Amino acid sequence: MSIALVSGLIIAVVLVVLLLLGVPIAISIGVSSLLAILPTLNFDASVLTGAQRIFSGISVFTLIAIPFFILAGNIMNRGGIAIRLINFAKVLTGGAPGALAHTNVVSNMLFGAISGSGVAAASAMGSIIGPVQEKEGYDRDFSAAVNIASAPTGLLIPPSNVLITYSLVSGGTSVGALFMAGYIPGILWGLGCMVIVYFMARKRGYRSTARVTMNQAFRIFLEAIPSLLLIVIVIGGIVGGIFTATEGSVVAVVYSLILSLFFYKTIKLKELPEIFRESAKMTGIIVLLIGVSSIMSWVMAFTRIPEAISAILLNITSNKYMIILIINIVLLFIGTFMDTTPAVLIFTPIFLPICQQFGMSAIQFGIMLTFNLCIGTITPPVGNILFVGVKVAKTKIENVIKMVIPFYAIIIAVLMLVAFIPGVSMWLPQLMGY
Known part of the structure; x- marks a missing residue:
């Protein structure tokens, strides 16, 4: 048995056992990675190299x-931005069947994009x-669904913090390109939900009784402009080359603070220490995960685990479409029991090289990977958005799943x-010159 298969089996078995025992994911990744390199390096060299990689x-x-x-997302969660985006979404959705449900979808798209958190969006909306x-x-079950x-x-x-994490672990894929690539898939996801809402609401006879006058619509739009400008300023600045993604994140914090403290006046200075x-x-958890995952990425590269997995897949089939389909099925399964960030950190170095062999760009793969793992957030047994949504709606998970x-x-x-279809994720980045 090759060293790649031995190391791969050690990582898989030890990681699963530790997770089942309730060991934190960061420690599980670090321990399984160090144990996997021991057949190749001695203990002292393994620990020293592991520390350096962190x-x-x-x-x-x-x-x-x-x-x-x-930080910007947490400020916005407390800053009264959600209700203004909801009012704006009401104007956009009008009096269509299930107008309030459509409002929920549009509001999640807007607030989720601004806060960068699906859990925050599900809770607030x-x-x-x-x-x-x-x-x-x-x-109630329909609304929760x-x-x-x-x-x-x-x-x-x-x-999206997930896309920033992917940029790091994939070897420096452009954050700006990833941001542009996420727009169309994210909007298509939302529009797909609205199609389902339309037919289900029409069947159930859900119609909005409230009507918004032109004057009300104009006032709502004016109130929402400062919140919506955050997207324009941050993303426009990154794409336009005015500042980097890192500098854009600082701009987002400053802007959201000014908005919440002085414009909307929904946050008091005494609340800031808690925020x-x-x-x-939250940052400590993510940074530790990224650090220990660097050990795993190095172990995989050193022992050539991705090449071994690629060879196994090619022995099953040489059809690139079948291999991509198999990878998607695996990622969908992984997403049902693993959080998004550790899954990105673990499976990017495994599957990215395989997909690149078949001509898929790192940008398209990043969106495909993130999309798969996002589905896992609304899927049992550990979908965090699913459980938050059920809890907020005060209903039962078995009733909501049917919906x-x-x-x-x-x-x-x-x-x-x-x-x-590469163009779904690649058209905007190519249009913007990435």
């Missing part, structure tokens, strides 16, 4: 963007729109477009 893995300027985007929908006769199914769009529509603490905790099934179908259909 520090080199987190000593990247682009990584600074993650804590700042997390579910708690605000859910009671209004129930008051207008919407079934719509909220859950559309919440992950913010992980694809930039700015900073929450952001620091979510049609959404799964159309979301996976969009995934197939992303996987097999």
Whole structure:
């Protein structure tokens, strides 16, 4: 048996056993990686190299963007931006069947993109729109399903911390290109949800009784402009070359602070220390994961594990479409029990080289990988957005899952477009010159 297969088996078995025992994911990744290199290097060299890889893995300027985007998201979650985006979404969706459900989808796309968090979007939108929908006769399980199914769009529509993490682990793929590539898949996900909402709402007879006058619509639009400008300023600045993604994250923090403290006046200065603490905790978890995953990436490259997996897949079939389909099935399965960030860190170095052999760009693969893992966030057994959405709606998961099934179908259909039609993710980056 080759050293690659031995190391690969050690990583897989030890990682699964440690996770089942409840060991934190960062420690599980580090321990399994070090054990996998022992057949090749002695213990002292393995530990020394592992320590060096942790520090080199987190000593990247682009990584600074993650804590700042997390901080900006937490400020916006507290800053009253959600209700203004909801009101704006109401104007956009008008009086279509299931107008409030359509509003939920559009609001998740807007708020998720601004905050960069699907969980935050599901929590904020579910708690605000859910009671209004129930008051207008919407079934609680239906409302929860719509909220859950559309919440992950913010992980694809930039700015996205997942895409920044992927940029690091993939060897420096352009963050700006990844941001541009996420727009169309994220919007298609949201539009797909709206198609399902339309037919389900029409069948159930859900129609909005409220009408917005032109004067009200204009006032709502004016109130929403400062929030919407955040996307324009940050993404426009990154794409236009005015500042880097890291500098853009700082701009997002400053802008969201000014908006929440002085314009909307929804956050008080005494609340900031708690917001900073929450952001620091979240940052610490992600940075530690990135550091220890650098050990795993090095072990995989050193022992040639990706090449061994590629050879196994090629022994199954030489058809590139079948191999890409198999990779998508594996990623969908992985996403059902592993969080997005560690999954990106673990499986990028395994599957990216294989897909590149068949002509897929690192940008397209990054969007395909993220899309797969986003589906996992709304899928049992550990989908965090699924559980947050159910909790906010105060309903039962078994009831909501039945409602979510049609959404799964159309979301996976969009995934197939992303996987097999490069233009879905590559058209915008190419148009912008990436």
